[in-house]
Amino acid sequence: MKKVVINGDFAASYGALSAEVKFIAAYPITPQTLVVEKLSELVSDGELKASFVKVESEHSAMAACMGAEAAGVRSFTATSSQGLLLMSEVLHWSARARLPIVMSNVNRAVGPGWSIWADDTDSISQRDTGWMQVYVENNQEVYDAILMGYKISEDPGILLPTMVNLDAFFLSHTSEIVEMIDTEDVRKFLPPYDPKYKLDVNDPHAFGALTSPEYYYEFTVKIHKAMIKAKRKIQEVGKEFGDKFGRYYDMTEAYKTEDADIILVTHGTIAGTAKETVDRLRAEGKKVGNLKIRYLRPFPDEQVYEHLKNAKKIVVVDRSISYGKEGAFYSETKASLFDYNLFVPTYGMIAGLGGRDVSIQTIREIVKTAEDNEPNKIFFIGEKK
Amino acid sequence: MIEIRLHGRGGQGAVKAAEILAKAAFYDGKIVQSFPFFGVERRGAPVQAFTRISDDPIRVHSYIYEPDVLIVLDPTLVGAEGIDIIEGIKDNGKIVINSTKDPSDFEFHNKNGVQVYTVDATAIALKFHLGSASAPIVNTAIVGAIAKVTGLVSIDAVKKAIIDTIPRYKEENAAAAEDTFNNVK
Structure with missing residues (x-):
């Protein structure tokens, strides 16, 4: 080594x-x-x-x-x-x-x-x-x-x-x-x-x-x-x-999801920044967790369901958008839950398009957006009006 | 976790300085991360680079908005139009500026506990013939000053990192770092 x-x-x-x-x-x-x-x-x-x-x-x-x-x-x-x-x-x-x-x-x-x-x-x-x-x-x-x-x-x-x-x-x-x-x-x-x-x-x-x-x-x-x-x-x-x-990998990686009310679903580098933010939010008394999805294909339906089934709100972050619908990870995650007859409030967060920085502050904004809004739709985080 | 933001101009070696700093901290046993501002760099244009140094795994992957330490490789960037060099600096943060001035000449010195340190890295770079007289490469010189002022990295690790990173004039660059290490104000 x-x-x-x-x-x-x-x-x-x-x-x-x-x-x-x-x-x-x-x-x-x-x-x-x-x-x-x-x-x-x-x-x-x-x-x-x-x-x-x-x-x-x-x-x-x-x-x-x-x-x-x-x-x-x-x-x-x-x-x-x-x-x-x-x-x-x-x-x-x-x-x-x-x-x-x-x-x-x-x-x-x-x-x-x-x-x-x-x-x-x-x-x-x-x-x-x-x-x-x-x-x-x-x-x-x-x-x-x-x-x-x-x-x-x-x-x-x-x-x-x-x-x-x-x-x-x-x-x-x-x-x-x-x-x-x-x-x-x-x-x-x-x-x-x-x-x-x-x-x-x-x-x-x-x-x-x-x-x-x-x-x-x-x-x-x-x-x-x-x-x-x-x-x-x-x-x-x-x-x-x-x-x-010494380094273990799976299709997903759950971080503090077990007792979480709000679970972020992230991938790529945003997953790391999300985990850091989870720790800071927990220090402030918020029960937040993160599910990192490693594989988009094949998609880990079973694990996604297992880790998300007790969440009160599921917040999926996408760094792309399927025009006219929503982010792909959001669609895939919802489809997995539907297969298990699980209907939980979900939020699709579009963030970081074209290299826009997704910082700890951005993740905080994502969590706040899920706290303050009605579910089952997409939100454009940091969009300039 | 200590977050460091470096400001320079294209060609001065700010990106390499961030990398040398990270490698030096790595040789000292720390967890590190360094990266440039992701732009289309041009010689002479303002550039930024970043280094994170930590005892624990570094999970965050984003720019640095509230640095503990700020490094300025080019004194003309201080007060330059459109650039707020000290933006986000933490209270009690440290700022190292390549300048012939005294720290007290900078208005942000001693405000909110921020400490300014100056070193004439340009003169030291020229003394060791790094770059040309019109475009001295000050990155290795400034890293020596950072080692002294912050204590984040040892000078021995800095010299080793320079020798491992800089393709040419390795010894001269390492000597420049040692020189500033001994001469920062």
Whole structure:
């Protein structure tokens, strides 16, 4: 184990290094650029024994990763915002082809107005591609989520790619302490990728052929079932990771929710700021808790219900909006509760769009808004009139 | 948790100063976080950077609005139009300014317990040939003063952090930090 002070982009690069990826194709875009720079440096210095292919677009980056992965080679890429959107076609393709690629996506707003700042619209808009989506809170989790991501994705019963989402600047350009795991120890946790089916000139197969209505339906259902199965795997891998390295992960993380009247539902860096605020509000006598949601896909319905079932008010914070409806995390959370016939006052809080800072003061305002208003609708926190 | 906000101009190295400060505190066994103001930096334009130092895990990820310590790398930022340098400074906070003036020359010195400290980091940077005469890089010099005034980081950790962070003229930068450490007013 070695502790270093690095930014979130470097944490992603070191995650790929520790996972001993063998193939990287990437195209730089702010604020992901440092991921690509560090990886190319690691490869050119011989520290990471991998092929690094410079490509002309994000679409090509993912297409190249698909080729490598189909040949049985562990692949990595990174992108952000418009880059992720350009990849959209091949995001669907890579998931449906059951290629367990891991990619870090730096959550950045989409234009116009042109913006390089934090916002979840990019990844949320790719929710239905078949990629598992994990949202991380700090740089340690960036690194850890990449290692766990390969383990979960490469499981023969799952074989679906993982997108590790980190907030633009609040992680990508923020330096924090990250504990890196020794390669030998990573190997005991994450064995080399050796898929049963792969492109091999000595054992020729064709993949992705024309699929008639007779088969397409079942292909699709299999992907859904694999994604559902991944819920258990995510928990198992999170526990194994904790047993081996001391940091435990699950699909959600509940903080002081058990006796809470008001429970915040957050993800990404906002979850950390929310936990800090929970402690301050509790010191003032308010029973507030926080449920951090790590996975948007697969969505942790069971855990969301379990942790929220005793709350008097549920307050979901989104850093994006589905125009004409509400924030995605708000929709998903409500749908989980509905499935369990739980009807509790809920609040959808839209905050931090386009990199607007979500501070302790913002979280206080969110809690106050829920205290002072009628439920079951959305609120725009900090909107200038 | 101690929160530090640094003000400088693009090219002076405020962002690196925040990083060096964080690394130094890390070497001293603290939990740390540092980050720039997320903008589109240009040489000469006002910039901000931030450092948090704590004994406990740092969970908050937002800008710093009520700093315990304020660092000013460029004296022309004090009183500059459109910038309220001391905004949010906590009572009894500390302000380190790169300036040839005395602390008492600043009107906010001794108000609400705020203490101003000054050091001629520009002269020290020039003495060690850091940057050019027209654009001296004062970041490593100012970090030495911060170590002395706040006691948040040891000078040995600062020097190690400088050597690990600065790509060139490592020894000169470390010497500049030591110089200000001994000369801050």
